[in-house]
Amino acid sequence: MSARDNILARLRKAPVIPAPAPATRECEAREDQATLIAQFTDAMRAAHAEVFFTDEDAWPKLLLRLAEEKGVNTLLIGENTNHGQRLSKRHPDSLRLICYDRPASAWKSELFNEVDAGFTAARSAIADTGSLVLWPDQHEPRLMSLVPPIHFVLLDAATIAPSLASVMASEAWSAGLPSNVLLISGPSKTADIQQTMAYGAHGPRELIVLVCRTSQGRPA
Amino acid sequence: MKTAPMNFMPGAEFAQRSETALNDPALRSSFRGAMDFLQGKRRAQFPDAIALENLRRESEAIRRYSLSRLPDLLEQLERNLIRNGIVVHWAETPDEANRIMLEIARRHSARLMIKGKSMVSEEIGFNHAMAAAGIEAMESDMGEFIVQLAGEAPSHIIMPAIHKSKQQIGELFHDKLAGVPYTENVDELILTGREILRKKFAAADIGISGVNFLVAETGTLCLVENEGNGRMCTTVPKVHIAITGIEKVVEKLEHVPPLFTVLTRSATGQPVTTYLNLISGPRQANEKDGPDEVHLILLDNGRSQAYDDEELRTTLQCIRCGACMNHCPIYARIGGHAYGTTYPGPIGVIISPHLLGLAATHKLVTASSLCGACSEVCPVKIPIPQLLVRLRAEAVAGSPTAHPIRGTGSSSSLLMNLVWRGWALVYGQPAIYRGVSWLICRLRFLTPSAQGAWTSCRSPLKPAAKRLRDLLAEEKSRS
Numbered sequence: 001m002s003a004r005d006n007i008l009a010r011l012r013k014a015p016v017i018p019a020p021a022p023a024t025r026e027c028e029a030r031e032d033q034a035t036l037i038a039q040f041t042d043a044m045r046a047a048h049a050e051v052f053f054t055d056e057d058a059w060p061k062l063l064l065r066l067a068e069e070k071g072v073n074t075l076l077i078g079e080n081t082n083h084g085q086r087l088s089k090r091h092p093d094s095l096r097l098i099c100y101d102r103p104a105s106a107w108k109s110e111l112f113n114e115v116d117a118g119f120t121a122a123r124s125a126i127a128d129t130g131s132l133v134l135w136p137d138q139h140e141p142r143l144m145s146l147v148p149p150i151h152f153v154l155l156d157a158a159t160i161a162p163s164l165a166s167v168m169a170s171e172a173w174s175a176g177l178p179s180n181v182l183l184i185s186g187p188s189k190t191a192d193i194q195q196t197m198a199y200g201a202h203g204p205r206e207l208i209v210l211v212c213r214t215s216q217g218r219p220a
Numbered sequence: 221m222k223t224a225p226m227n228f229m230p231g232a233e234f235a236q237r238s239e240t241a242l243n244d245p246a247l248r249s250s251f252r253g254a255m256d257f258l259q260g261k262r263r264a265q266f267p268d269a270i271a272l273e274n275l276r277r278e279s280e281a282i283r284r285y286s287l288s289r290l291p292d293l294l295e296q297l298e299r300n301l302i303r304n305g306i307v308v309h310w311a312e313t314p315d316e317a318n319r320i321m322l323e324i325a326r327r328h329s330a331r332l333m334i335k336g337k338s339m340v341s342e343e344i345g346f347n348h349a350m351a352a353a354g355i356e357a358m359e360s361d362m363g364e365f366i367v368q369l370a371g372e373a374p375s376h377i378i379m380p381a382i383h384k385s386k387q388q389i390g391e392l393f394h395d396k397l398a399g400v401p402y403t404e405n406v407d408e409l410i411l412t413g414r415e416i417l418r419k420k421f422a423a424a425d426i427g428i429s430g431v432n433f434l435v436a437e438t439g440t441l442c443l444v445e446n447e448g449n450g451r452m453c454t455t456v457p458k459v460h461i462a463i464t465g466i467e468k469v470v471e472k473l474e475h476v477p478p479l480f481t482v483l484t485r486s487a488t489g490q491p492v493t494t495y496l497n498l499i500s501g502p503r504q505a506n507e508k509d510g511p512d513e514v515h516l517i518l519l520d521n522g523r524s525q526a527y528d529d530e531e532l533r534t535t536l537q538c539i540r541c542g543a544c545m546n547h548c549p550i551y552a553r554i555g556g557h558a559y560g561t562t563y564p565g566p567i568g569v570i571i572s573p574h575l576l577g578l579a580a581t582h583k584l585v586t587a588s589s590l591c592g593a594c595s596e597v598c599p600v601k602i603p604i605p606q607l608l609v610r611l612r613a614e615a616v617a618g619s620p621t622a623h624p625i626r627g628t629g630s631s632s633s634l635l636m637n638l639v640w641r642g643w644a645l646v647y648g649q650p651a652i653y654r655g656v657s658w659l660i661c662r663l664r665f666l667t668p669s670a671q672g673a674w675t676s677c678r679s680p681l682k683p684a685a686k687r688l689r690d691l692l693a694e695e696k697s698r699s
Contacts, residue, residue: 003520004310007466010524011291017530019288022281024474043491104456104509112422129481129492138506142455146448165477174473177438179304179504180455183496188448190410191488192363192379194250194386195257198410201362202417203448203494 025165036127036160037211043130047186048199049207059210060086063152066208067095067117074098076111076118076148078140083121083154104143111143117150118204124159124167131185132209133167135178142180151187151204157213234583237558247383251555254382258546261489262597279482280601282475283537290527293436293469294518300439304501306514314344317463317519321346321428322353324515328459330355330425334417336443336450337361338430339377339540340463340519343562343575346428357428360417360449362410369396375556377563378487378542383555417449427453427511431464432539433479434516436471441516443497444483446490451497460499460511466518467527467536479539482599487541522574528623531610535570537600542567544594544604550587559584566594570607573614578627582615657687 001009031039041051054062064087067075072095077084079101088097104111120140122132132153136142145151161167164183168174173181188203199205241247266272286293298308311317325333333350335341335357347368350357359368363380367373370392374380381389386404393412394402400412421427429450433442441462443450454460470476484490503510526532545551545565556564561572561584569584578585585608594604613620616636618629646656664683671680686694 002310003312003316006312007310007518007520007524008291008294010520011294011466011527014524014528014533015530017288017533019284020281022278022285022475025278025478047492047494100508102508105458108422108456112418131492131496136507138504138508141508141510142451143509146451146455163477164480165474168473168477174437177440177473177498177500179499179501179507179510181498181500182451183492184494185492186494188446189494190362190447192361192366192381192447193389193406193409194384195254195379196386196406198407200414201410201447201449202360202414202421202452 031127031162033158033160036162037157039127040125040130040160041211043128044186044207044209045130047130048189049130049186049209051209051211053211053213055213059083059154059212060090063087063119063154063210064091064095066152068092070117070150070206072116072150074114074116075152076100076115076144078120078144079138081121081139084119087119100141100144104141111147115148117152118144118148119152119154120144122153122155122159122209124161124171125155126162126164126167126183127160128163129185131164131183134182134184136180136182137178142182145182145184146203149200149204150206150208151184153184153207153209155209155211157211234558234560234587237560238554238587241554241558246385247555248553250383250385251552254376254379255546255552258379258489262486262543262546263489265485265489265491275478275482276599276601278478279539279599280537282470282479283539283600286470286475287467287527287533287536289471290467290469293471294466296471297434297436297439297469300436301516302439304439306439306441306501306516309515309517310520311517312520314519314521317344317517317521318346318349320515320517321350321461321463322355324459324461324513325350325353325355325426328425330459332420332424333357333426333428334360334420334424334453334457335364335428336430336445336453337364337380338428338463339374339562340430340465341428342374343521344463344519346463358417358420358424360420360453361445362413362447362449365413365417366392369393373557373562375564376542376545377540377565377567383557417452421449421452421456424453424457426459426461427455427457429453429460429462431462431468431516432483433476434464434469435473435476436469438473439500440473441499441514442476442480443499444480444493444495445497446488446494448495451495454497454499455510458511459513459515460502461515461517462499463517463519465536466520466523467538483539483541486543486597486599522576522626525625526571526574529621529625532574532607532625534602535574535607537602538567538571539600540567541599543597543599544602547593547597549589549591549593554587559587566604566608567602570602570604570611573611573625573627577630578611578615578625579630580627582611582627582631585611585615654689657689661685661687661690 074096124133187207188201190201309320347357366381375383390404431441432444502514526535551565572581590605615631667682
């Protein structure tokens, strides 16, 4: 018998101890969007992230200003995204844009050593814990939000949901998930040395969220 | 690395290690400071006692339900993981798990494996098994990196280097890492680790991780972390191998949010961790990063023994938050290394007998004052003191059930059995009791003044000159 068969046989032989199925949580009463935005912002800032408010027209300018202030020379953008292309049309010569258009294995060293910041969109966000939801894909791969020391994120304010459970339910996650789903709730951190918090353990040192208040996703 | 995997330790050594730890003021201050800090952080996350109780009940119900259907859920999980393109392996023992790791490593001619935090990998002695086969296994969690550099084992399941001060870590880095000057600045120390490990992430052939929750319905591995090293290990190398215990599975994705929130708040007092990483498959054809292969190793190693008994099965409800150790008066004083097992503290002493057998661990189950702080903070309501009493009884008197656990009765001794039998005889027969107690009062002058461990810090015990019944009789005759 294989290890699998042995283990399963032992478990099947054990006494049956029935336990009731846990009740599905009732989703929180839907707060108005302004409350959710405020909750999200407070939680994000408490986790050491920076949050800025902007709109559909103004965000590229704000992003470029912040990048300049933080001394970003090279910015990583995704391939074939609307927001990436908008940025590539108006960036100054002093800012080098790199497009994530090849497999990571083809430019690992450059990705790890020469990129100052990454710029992605978030799919949605969670108010109660201040978390961004990312579904990395071929346009904005996983490492964009991990390897560069600074991560800029564009978030549509209308997509902020009350809780993780409510996002899972409203986006029907259980019907099928992509190969990777991420919740990001601040810059990378550690308290492994004498409980002293240090930011930028292995991932981004800085997380900068641009909350876009007007967009196509705006609720009626 | 110098130390052998610490997976067996005779009882005498436990007492000796505890004593050494108790007499180490620096160690005790590290643990006391850390425990106070973690207790305070947790308390601040649960301001509302009723809400906390509701969340604990919900989490307990999810874990109990999942365990009640464990074999079904494991099969469902396996089907969905395979459908998602994840390779599933099963291992009954640590050796089997290491063999599976090695086979995968050899197939990819791996020289360097980079590992995110995984207690199950500690349980199987992974680093040593790989080193023995000539493969470098490197820790990437900052705490684990420090502990590996020092040639030690983790002393806490969540904060592995909790026993070290920043001065000790500063000296360690200066001694072991070329060109690193001494500093006790934590930001600089972390930056040093970051720079060293970034090179390793990029160079590693295989990434290793643990798993916090497995979701059967979607075939998903959930990883909870703050540093981002877990994401690095599961994204950068071309192969990702996850290893975890068979008990970690839940049925539905909707079971994850309550467990996730109770885990982060109980463990480190955080409302949420920086990352929740849900992995449901290897890199897809159009993706530009992520591993080409994802493997999951499901380890039994004694868990099915705990599963076999209604009471002991509750041990498997554990979500490894470490709150029990953070609140344990014994753990706070002797620290994690004294236990000599992969999992220290209250959860360690109730799980280790299943992993290692009672013969090797029966002393550990006595390392508790049964104060109950552990079960009071346990987010999934494991009745730890009750389990300790059960395991103590198993160790001494043998199993009360038809399925004894490994090593049952291993701490019984002929002398102790005779003493208890004599005690039962005396206390069961009033005439004998009267005679023996009369005799003891008359022989009290024979009581030795050195009474072993008792008199090491207490005055000797001496029977009273008169029995209670004699005193009562005198009292009666006076009135």
